Every structure is written in C-alpha cells, then in structure tokens.
Amino acid sequence: MAGELIVQVEGLTKRFGQRSVLSSLDVRIGHGEFVALLGRSGSGKSTLLRVLAGLDTEVEGSVRVEGTVSVAFQQPRILPWRRVWRNVVLGLRDQGRDRSLAERALAEVRLDGHADAWPRTLSGGEAQRVSLARALVREPDLLLLDEPFGALDALTRLAMHRLVEQLWREHRPGVLLVTHDVDEALQLADRVLVLGQEGRIVSEYPLALARPRRIDDQLGVRAEILNDLGVTEYAST
Amino acid sequence: MTISIAGDVVRAPDGQGESPPPGRGRRRRRPDLRRWISPLALVVLWQVVSATGLLPPDKLSSPWTVLQAGVDTARTGELGDAFAVSVGRVGIGFVLGASVALVLGVVAGLSRWGNYLIDPPVQMLRTLPFLGLIPLFILWFGIGEQPKVMLVALGVAFPLYLNIHSGIRNVDDQLIEATTALGYTRWERLVHVVLPAAVPQTLVGLRQSLGIAWLALIVGETVNADAGLGYLINNAREFLRTDVIVVGLVVYAVLGLATDAVVRLIERRALRWRGN
Ligand SMILES: Nc1ncnc2c1ncn2[C@@H]1O[C@H](COP(=O)(O)OP(=O)(O)OP(=O)(O)O)[C@@H](O)[C@H]1O
Ligand SMILES: [Mg+2]
Numbered sequence: 001m002a003g004e005l006i007v008q009v010e011g012l013t014k015r016f017g018q019r020s021v022l023s024s025l026d027v028r029i030g031h032g033e034f035v036a037l038l039g040r041s042g043s044g045k046s047t048l049l050r051v052l053a054g055l056d057t058e059v060e061g062s063v064r065v066e067g068t069v070s071v072a073f074q075q076p077r078i079l080p081w082r083r084v085w086r087n088v089v090l091g092l093r094d095q096g097r098d099r100s101l102a103e104r105a106l107a108e109v110r111l112d113g114h115a116d117a118w119p120r121t122l123s124g125g126e127a128q129r130v131s132l133a134r135a136l137v138r139e140p141d142l143l144l145l146d147e148p149f150g151a152l153d154a155l156t157r158l159a160m161h162r163l164v165e166q167l168w169r170e171h172r173p174g175v176l177l178v179t180h181d182v183d184e185a186l187q188l189a190d191r192v193l194v195l196g197q198e199g200r201i202v203s204e205y206p207l208a209l210a211r212p213r214r215i216d217d218q219l220g221v222r223a224e225i226l227n228d229l230g231v232t233e234y235a236s237t
Numbered sequence: 238m239t240i241s242i243a244g245d246v247v248r249a250p251d252g253q254g255e256s257p258p259p260g261r262g263r264r265r266r267r268p269d270l271r272r273w274i275s276p277l278a279l280v281v282l283w284q285v286v287s288a289t290g291l292l293p294p295d296k297l298s299s300p301w302t303v304l305q306a307g308v309d310t311a312r313t314g315e316l317g318d319a320f321a322v323s324v325g326r327v328g329i330g331f332v333l334g335a336s337v338a339l340v341l342g343v344v345a346g347l348s349r350w351g352n353y354l355i356d357p358p359v360q361m362l363r364t365l366p367f368l369g370l371i372p373l374f375i376l377w378f379g380i381g382e383q384p385k386v387m388l389v390a391l392g393v394a395f396p397l398y399l400n401i402h403s404g405i406r407n408v409d410d411q412l413i414e415a416t417t418a419l420g421y422t423r424w425e426r427l428v429h430v431v432l433p434a435a436v437p438q439t440l441v442g443l444r445q446s447l448g449i450a451w452l453a454l455i456v457g458e459t460v461n462a463d464a465g466l467g468y469l470i471n472n473a474r475e476f477l478r479t480d481v482i483v484v485g486l487v488v489y490a491v492l493g494l495a496t497d498a499v500v501r502l503i504e505r506r507a508l509r510w511r512g513n
Binding site for chain 1: 411412414415416417418419420421425429430433434436509510511512
C-alpha cells in the first residue's frame with residue numbers, strides 16, 4: 001500500500017430498504033495505487049463506487065475520500081449536444097474552459113482530430129475514451145472506473161487496457177477499477193479485492209509482478225480469485 | 238414546400254466552417270421539378286373552367302382574377318394593413334401564451350411541488366376544445382382585440398407547456414449523475430444538462446403551438462373583426478368578391494408556411510448535434 005491513504009472506508013453499510021447490500025465494509029486505497037474490485041453481479045460493486053464518488057450519501061459508517069475524484073461509467077455518458085472538446089472541458093469546472101487543455105487530454109487518449117466532432121459520430125470505444133479524457137482532464141487524485149470497458153469488443157478492450165495502464169503510469173492517480181474480468185484485474189492492478197455476497201471484502205490479493213504482465217504467470221492467483229467468485233470448476237487446474 | 242427547400246439552400250453555405258469529419262457531405266435536397274406538373278395543371282384547369290363560364294366568379298374567381306385582386310389590394314394598402322393587424326395579433330398572443338407556458342413548464346418540470354400544483358389543472362384544462370371557448374371569451378373580453386389575442390395565447394400555451402414540461406422531466410438521469418460526480422451544483426446541472434436536454438422537445442412544442450396560433454387567429458377573426466385579414470375576407474364576402482377571399486386565404490397559408498420555415502431553421506441550427 002503506497003504512501004498515504006486517499007480512500008479510507010470503515011464499517012460502511014448501505015441498505016436498500018431492509019436489505020443490506022454493503023455491510024461493515026472496510027476499504028483503503030493508497031495514493032497512486034491501482035486497485036481492482038471484483039465481485040459477482042449484484043454484489044454491490046457499483047454501489048460502493050457510487051458512495052466513493054459522492055453520488056450516494058445515505059450510508060452508515062465512515063467514508064473518507066481525499067482530493068479530486070473522477071468517474072468513468074460503463075456507458076460514456078457524454079452530452080450529445082456538445083462537441084467532443086466541450087464535453088472534455090466539462091471535467092474542469094472552475095479552472096477555465098480552455099480548449100487547449102481539452103486537446104491535450106484528447107491527444108492522450110489518442111483522439112486528436114476529434115475535438116470538433118459531435119458525440120453521435122463516435123464509435124463506442126471512441127466515446128468511452130472521451131469519457132476517460134473528461135475524467136483525466138481534471139487531474140484526479142482518485143479515478144473511479146465502473147466497468148468502463150464492459151461494453152467494448154475484445155480487441156478494443158485490450159487497447160484500452162494498455163491505454164489506461166499508460167495513463168495511470170503518467171499521472172499516478174489512485175484507481176479503483178470495478179470489473180467482471182479477472183484477467184483485466186490481473187493485468188492492471190496492484191491489488192485485487194473481491195467483494196462477497198455478504199457485502200464485505202472477502203479476500204485481497206496483492207500483485208507484485210512487474211508490468212506488462214502475462215496471465216500465464218499468474219494462473220495460481222487467477223484460480224484462487226475465480227474460486228472466490230464461485231467458479232469452482234477451474235480451481236484445480 | 239417551396240419555402241422549406243429554399244431554407245435548405247440558404248442554410249447550406251454557412252455551417253461555422255468546422256464541419257467535423259471530412260467527406261461527410263451535407264445532404265442537399267434538390268427540388269424535383271416533376272412534382273410541379275400536377276399542381277400547375279390544376280391551376281391551368283381552374284383558369285380554363287373559369288374562362289369558359291363553367292365556374293361562375295361568384296362561386297370562385299379565376300386564378301388570374303385572384304392575382305389581379307392581390308395586386309390591387311396590395312396597391313391600395315388594404316392588404317398590407319390587414320396583414321399587419323393579423324400578424325400583430327398572432328405576435329402578441331404568441332408572446333403572451335409562450336411566456337406563460339415557459340414559466341409554468343419550467344417550474345412544473347423542475348420542482349416537485351410545482352409539478353403537483355401546476356400539472357393537474359393544466360392537464361385537465363387542455364382537454365377543453367379551446368375554440369369552443371369563443372362565446373365565453375366574447376362575454377369576458379368583448380369583441381375588440383382582446384378575445385382574439387387571448388384565443389391565440391391560449392392555443393399557444395398548451396402545446397408549448399406540455400412539451401417543455403415533458404422535455405425537462407425526461408432528462409436522462411445518467412447524464413445528471415455524470416455531472417453530479419464532477420461536482421456540478423444544481424444550478425450548473427440545470428444550465429449544462431437539463432435545459433439543453435429539453436430543447437428538442439420544446440421545439441416540437443414551438444412548432445405545434447405556432448400552427449395552432451394561426452388557426453386560432455383565423456377562427457377568432459372570422460367570428461368578428463373590424464380589421465385584419467379576417468375582416469378583409471368577411472367584407473369581401475358581403476360583396477361576393479371571391480377573388481379577395483382567395484387572396485386572404487393565400488396570405489394566411491403563406492404566413493403559416495413562413496412561420497413553419499422559421500421554426501425549421503431554428504431546429505436545424507439548434508439541433509445540429511443530432512445530424513440531418
Ligand atoms: N437504487 C437502488 N434501489 C434498490 N436496490 C438497489 C439500488 N441500486 C442497487 N440496488 C441493489 O443493490 C445490489 C447491488 O447493486 P450493484 O449495482 O452495486 O451491483 P454490482 O455489483 O455493480 O453488479 P453488476 O456487476 O451487475 O454491475 C443489487 O441487488 C441491486 O438490486
Ligand atoms: Mg455494477
């Protein structure tokens with residue numbers, strides 16, 4: 001766990017009516033640390049992310065998040081009536097609405113030349129990169145990613161992994177990446193957390209391997225994580 | 238239809254000089270001359286049956302006579318005065334009705350209590366056939382300018398309110414949430430997300446309400462008027478001047494088409510992000 005903490009969550013409980021989706025959950029994320037959060041569908045990953053993003057404040061427990069936070073969702077959620085660059089500067093609330101900043105952020109996500117395009121003309125992967133540029137342009141201390149590659153095809157997803165890894169290395173935000181994809185987590189994260197059905201982190205795997213990584217070198221951890229997720233048939237192989 | 242085509246051609250050359258991806262040429266509708274064959278034939282036929290006496294002028298004047306009547310009334314200033322009076326009525330009525338619709342629609346769209354208090358009565362009142370209110374309006378406002386302007390205002394207010402209201406209500410929550418996550422305040426979200434998102438629906442309402450505005454004016458003027466196009470038409474009826482009646486009708490039609498073209502122009506500018 002690197003340096004100071006940027007996220008410190010203790011005893012977080014979130015109820016929807018009678019049902020507790022998160023119960024007494026603890027999470028810590030260090031400055032510049034890349035954390036992946038895995039968990040079965042409905043386990044409460046998005047709920048946790050929304051709490052960290054400040055979108056849901058009706059919770060019990062203590063939640064401390066420091067610095068600037070950015071979120072990229074599964075859908076790009078860009079405003080269709082604004083040209084691409086104007087969507088990007090949405091990320092800069094008060095610090096001016098400088099086109100050159102938008103263009104720099106767009107260049108970083110390999111979208112140079114699309115600054116004046118309308119969102120409807122973008123492909124799914126391009127729109128997702130605009131969303132990423134909007135998140136990055138404000139130089140966040142914490143980047144929350146909720147399955148941002150989930151809707152993309154496999155090839156684009158791989159390209160996006162490389163891009164995110166590179167951006168993370170350059171800007172060093174703390175990252176919480178919610179994903180369904182175990183290999184994605186093994187590829188990118190410093191640490192993998194598994195959220196169990198009972199609404200708590202049930203296991204945690206620090207990954208020390210240098211990047212770029214190969215899945216083949218991590219088959220052991222992979223099997224353990226899959227086991228945590230209830231996919232037992234691969235556990236023994 | 239001529240008007241909308243002209244609108245296209247006028248619009249094509251500008252375009253801010255920064256059309257996004259190259260090679261994506263603007264679609265330009267070219268007027269298809271074949272579509273003019275039958276309308277022109279009908280006018281010729283009309284002229285022929287009038288000239289041969291099959292269609293007596295006290296039922297319907299020939300197109301040529303209508304044209305002459307148009308030129309004459311324009312030259313004496315009669316047509317221009319009537320035109321100005323009628324346009325003035327629609328203008329004032331529209332501004333009145335649109336202001337009320339805008340205020341009510343925005344308040345009901347944005348505030349929970351506004352919605353509880355404003356929407357039910359408006360939804361109930363809109364089921365009234367508003368043209369049926371003329372007798373009441375005459376009792377309330379007399380027979381001067383007021384009932385005509387109020388009729389237009391009423392006709393304008395409902396479709397515009399309904400569309401503004403639903404445009405604001407149906408904003409995509411996901412977009413709101415994305416800007417909330419960026420730290421935008423309620424006011425900033427209103428400016429950057431809610432209002433722009435409601436624009437397309439509002440323009441639909443604008444188009445409907447302008448169509449109704451002309452209808453309301455025509456009905457209001459037909460019932461009673463001492464000036465304006467309706468007066469011109471009614472007066473002509475007393476003297477069996479079917480040519481002047483047709484001139485009045487043509488002017489109404491042109492005004493309707495012209496306002497429609499203006500809205501389309503606004504739509505094309507404001508909704509460029511949607512393509513086509
Ligand atoms: N606003 C809400 N009201 C009621 N229940 C909710 C609400 N939001 C989420 N839930 C419930 O909380 C549980 C966790 O939802 P969440 O979206 O966090 O799951 P998730 O882990 O992100 O799943 P997925 O991987 O499918 O995205 C689900 O059972 C869901 O039905
Ligand atoms: Mg989710």
